[in-house]
Amino acid sequence: MANHHAHAVLPDEPEKATLEGKNKVLGFWLFLGGETVLFGSLFATFIALRDQANGGPTSQALFDMNLVAVATLLLLTSSMTSVMATLALHKKDLKKIQLWLTITVILGLGFLALEIYEFVHYVNEGLKMSTSAFSSAFYTLVGFHGAHVAFGICWIILLQLSATKKGLTVVTAPKFYLASLYWHFIDVVWVFIFTVVYLMGMIGGKVG
Amino acid sequence: MGAQAHNEEVRKPKVKHDGPKRHIVAFIGSLVLTALAFIAVAYEAIPSGFTVPFIVALAFVQAFFQLYVWMHMDQKGHEFARISIFAGLFVIMMAIIVFIFWVWI
Numbered sequence: 497m498a499n500h501h502a503h504a505v506l507p508d509e510p511e512k513a514t515l516e517g518k519n520k521v522l523g524f525w526l527f528l529g530g531e532t533v534l535f536g537s538l539f540a541t542f543i544a545l546r547d548q549a550n551g552g553p554t555s556q557a558l559f560d561m562n563l564v565a566v567a568t569l570l571l572l573t574s575s576m577t578s579v580m581a582t583l584a585l586h587k588k589d590l591k592k593i594q595l596w597l598t599i600t601v602i603l604g605l606g607f608l609a610l611e612i613y614e615f616v617h618y619v620n621e622g623l624k625m626s627t628s629a630f631s632s633a634f635y636t637l638v639g640f641h642g643a644h645v646a647f648g649i650c651w652i653i654l655l656q657l658s659a660t661k662k663g664l665t666v667v668t669a670p671k672f673y674l675a676s677l678y679w680h681f682i683d684v685v686w687v688f689i690f691t692v693v694y695l696m697g698m699i700g701g702k703v704g
Numbered sequence: 705m706g707a708q709a710h711n712e713e714v715r716k717p718k719v720k721h722d723g724p725k726r727h728i729v730a731f732i733g734s735l736v737l738t739a740l741a742f743i744a745v746a747y748e749a750i751p752s753g754f755t756v757p758f759i760v761a762l763a764f765v766q767a768f769f770q771l772y773v774w775m776h777m778d779q780k781g782h783e784f785a786r787i788s789i790f791a792g793l794f795v796i797m798m799a800i801i802v803f804i805f806w807v808w809i
Contacts, residue, residue: 512781522784529788536796544803565742572738576731579774583724680774684767690738691763695745699755 506588510669517670524674528681535685538640539692542633546697550628553621555697564694567610568686571645574603575683578676585672590664593672597652600679604649611642634693641689644682651675730773737766 507513512521546555577599584592615635623631652675655668662668741759744750750758772778777785 525782525785525788528785529792532789532792533795536792537799539796540799540803543800544807561742561746568738569735572731572734575770575774576727579727580724583727677775680770684770684775687734687738687763687766687770691741691759695741695759696756698745699752 506664506666506669509586510588510664510666511585511673513666513669517666520670520674521677524677528677531681531685535637535640535688538633538637539688542637542693545629545633546693548629550630552627552631553618553623555630555634555693558618558621558623559694559698561694561698563610563614564690567607567614568690570603570607570610571683571686574600574607575680577603578679582673582676585664585669585676588664590659593664594656594659597656597672597675601649601652601656604645604652604679608642608645608649611638611645615639638689638693641682641685644685648675648679648682651678726773730769733769734766737762737769 510517512518549555577596581593581596581600584590584596623634625632625635655671655675659668659672664672741762744755744758744762748755771789775785776782777789
């Protein structure tokens with residue numbers, strides 16, 4: 497079978513075996529550099545405006561540490577499972593890739609559900625997008641991250657579906673690798689969100 | 705086909721791939737750093753003026769842990785990865801410093 501043949505001759509690092517694959521990885525890192533700047537400017541805006549509650553709810557009044565801790569644990573674990581998928585990719589084991597990516601998607605969905613619940617809760621507490629400079633900056637930054645999670649989930653699911661047909665080849669391998677990179681990046685951004693937005697928001701100290 | 709499968713087994717990989725061990729170490733490291741940050745805030749375990757720099761430092765350590773281990777930035781051929789991430793970081797740092805000190809309401 498064609499698929500099996502492709503599997504048998506698959507090179508050691510299938511994601512970088514072709515020029516196209518290499519270029520994809522390179523291009524993706526440039527994209528991640530741009531994403532860094534995007535999130536960075538949202539972070540800068542948030543840090544500058546986070547104490548401007550305009551009479552609305554403050555971060556100290558709203559944030560719940562347990563919820564953030566669970567969300568963090570979910571996303572961190574999902575980052576771990578996506579690295580396991582990359583390891584399976586290097587072993588050319590499509591079944592394991594699918595398994596780890598499925599776990600990643602489930603954890604990602606759990607994270608997203610928590611975030612939706614959280615936002616609904618905050619809106620009910622009176623923190624709307626236009627309530628204050630703090631609320632706008634908060635929803636934009638955290639919402640943007642949530643949108644990235646949602647996009648990543650859709651991306652990985654589509655990849656998994658297409659891989660059931662196409663198998664693991666030098667064409668599909670870079671796609672898995674990039675999706676995993678993207679997912680890690682989302683987790684790295686979350687590290688700064690839980691630190692700067694949530695933990696610093698609960699202390700209420702002002703930087704600078 | 706059988707011969708091919710056999711070939712696959714005996715062929716030595718050109719690139720050495722370490723097993724899941726260092727990734728699991730990175731995971732546990734990240735968990736510990738995260739837990740430290742949460743504990744520092746929840747129990748006010750350290751002097752209050754020092755909490756923010758402490759947790760931000762923890763975040764940076766964890767981020768670089770993940771960038772280098774999980775996203776393979778420690779491997780060869782990642783020069784452009786480093787350039788883009790550090791260029792991005794540079795822009796961010798400028799933006800944050802500017803926003804903190806120049807924005808007033």
